[in-house]
Amino acid sequence: MSFRTPAQNAARGLVGTMAIALVVTASLNYNKLPLVGNGDAIHAAFAEAGGLKGGDAVMVSGAQVGKVRDVRLDGDEVVADLVLTDGDVKLGGKTEARITTVTLLGRAAVELVPSGGGRLSAGDTIPTSRTSSPYNLTATLNQLTTTSADIDKTQLAGALDQASTALSGTRDDVGPALRGVTELTAAVEQNDDQLRALLARASRVSGVLASRNEQIETLLTSGQSLLEQLNARQAVVVSLLASVQDLSTQLRGLVDDNRATLGPALGQLDSVVTVLNRNKAALQEAITGLRGYVTGFGEAISTGPWFDAYIQNLTSPGTLAPIVSGVVK
Known part of the structure; x- marks a missing residue:
């Protein structure tokens, strides 16, 4: 012992x-x-706390995968330490985080949205560029209360009195206007079936147009191409007419400049044509007789190295006159 x-x-x-x-x-x-x-801690930086505190849930796709261990102020940011208890959760390098409200009483939680390649590890921080915070209903209501308290009640009452006075002064006009609105409403109600039918037809027309969208687009495109071609052809026709006008002006000037020369020349040509027409039969007979002469002349040439030729009336005055006239001129 x-x-x-x-x-x-x-x-x-x-x-x-x-x-x-x-x-x-x-x-x-x-x-x-x-x-x-509860696992490795991942940090998430938020612009504001949004009612988040330690012990709140950390969720992915609505399932709780961890808890918020601590929420602290770091400069102008709020940093939350997130502890994951589910080791099967894989968070990419660009995972986003947002503060959500999960109960009617304002209980907050952190919702993680996995994104990007790689994986977040212990000690990594999700920056504020990938985080968001909700509105705090309590803070908003407090701000509303403060703003409402700052309203000048006297001035507001005066404004309401002025509005009431203005409406009182126009009651004679307001009544007919309201009656007109009532009658319009009644008319619309009475024609409700027609309006429904009209809207239904408009809906069918819209459906047909929607189903023919490609054809209408093709038609409009083809019409545009046709108008472009017509514009191009119009430009060509305008240019052609301008060129024809210039040519007409040039020909008119040419005729005016050579009127003194062309007149006598045309007169002489007319005289020659008249002489030729008058001697048409003689010319035809001469051509016919020339055929026999040329045939005989060809046979005479083919008989030997020497040949004699004879042209009748070559030295007569009637034959020599045109030749001499041409030489003299």
Whole structure:
């Protein structure tokens, strides 16, 4: 049987107390333990907290995959430490994070949207460019209350009185206007069936036009091409008419410049044609007689190296006169 001294009992009590203190501390900071915690911490920077606090859920596609371990202020940003408990979740290098409201009482959560290649690892931070924060309903209501309190009630009441006075002064016009609106409404109600039929027909017409969209587009395109070709042909015709006008002007000038020469020449040509027509029979007989002469002349040439030729009336005055006249001129 062994006995412990008071010193040993005190030492044992001190060790037990320290052990209990460590166990309590570890239980209060379970998520922060490196080996038995809820996984690796990923940081997300937000422009504002949006009601987020430690212990809120971290979700992916609506399923909870972790918790928010801590929310702290870092400069002008709010940084949330996210601890993942689901090791099967794969987050890409461009994962986005947004603060959402999951309960009617305003309980917040962090929704992660996996994106990009690679994988986020412990210690990585999702920047504010890929995060978003919701409106805080409580803060918004508080701001509304503050804004409403700043309204000048007296001035608002005066404005309402002025509006009431203006409406009172126009009650004679407002009544007929309202009656007109009522009658218009009644007319529309009475013709409801016709309006429905009209709208149905318009819908059918729109459907037909939509189904013929490609044909209409082709028709419009072809019409545009046709108009372009017509414009091009119009330009060619205009240019041709201008050229014809210039040619007519040039020919008119040519005729005016050579009228003195062309007149006598045409007169002489007319005289020659008249003489030829008058002697047409004689010319035909001469050509016919020339055939026999040429045949005999050819036979005479073919008989030997020498031949004699005779042209009748060559030296007569009637034959020599045209030749001499041409030489003299």
